[in-house]
Amino acid sequence: MTFFNYITGISIGAVAGSMTIDSSIKVSTGIVSLLTWTGLTVLVGIVDLKFRKFRKIVEGEPIILIKQGKVLEKALKKSSLDINQLQMLLRKKDVFSFQDVDYAIFETSGELSVMLKEAKQPLKQEQLPFQVKQQQQAPIPMQIITDGKVIEENLQQLNIDRNWVDEQLTRAGTILSEVFYAELQKDGSLYIDKRNDQFLH
Structure with a gap:
């Protein structure tokens, strides 16, 4: 869930809750509010699919936290994580040592994607039939x-x-x-x- 979806979900829930509890709120006013938030969510979703720059603003971008086995401190700070939180996310992926990690990417959903070093991967990669530059x-x-x-x-x-x-x-x-x-x-x-x-x- 992106930050925008999180906010709209809370807002729609708050409007629906207020309509249920507060009798002073007109039903028509509540419906207009719900339709407005729903329409805004749908509109943002459509624009998000068509424009990459807008998508970067609304959803953000994945952040590389570990590159070729080295923790990137600036990237860690940018993602508002500390080293202990990073270790916790790695443990959730059954990784207990930084030296086993080739790349770790902090996704916009808040999850960590991990690529282990080749020697630590459970399966060997297939041999390539050709060489590349x-x-x-x-x-x-x-x-x-x-x-x-x-x-x-x-x-x-x-x-x-x-x-x-x-x-x-x-x-x-x-x-x-x-x-x-x-x-x-x-x-x-x-x-x-x-x-x-x-x-x-």
Whole structure:
């Protein structure tokens, strides 16, 4: 649940509770309030789906707390967590030592996503049939395209350009306007999800 959903849920509950308890409140006034909050929630949900920048403002963004086994103190402070709380979240994932963690990401829902170091992962990764260039590898899977738009800041961080993205889309037999989401994997391959996927029944 995002912070906005939390607030609207409390507000709608408060309005409904007041209508039930306080006889001085007109039913029409209460209904208008409920419809207003409901309409606002639906409107924000629609805008949230269409505009990534608005989504970042309303929902926030995931924060990397542990990167390549090292705790990022500034990120920890930004997420309003201390080291003990981070350890607690790790223990909930059955992780009891920082040295076992490759990446830990604090999600907007308040949950912690953990990627263990390869040596600590329960299953071995499959051997890749090909080698990829170092500049096309990602430390963790990263968004390249979302809602049909290229995430330029992620391209810069990964040291790749639009030409490489266009080349991968061409190899996959698609173009940018047809792509809903694309993600660069750790092995350098590009996962692509097209718009209006067709499912077999």
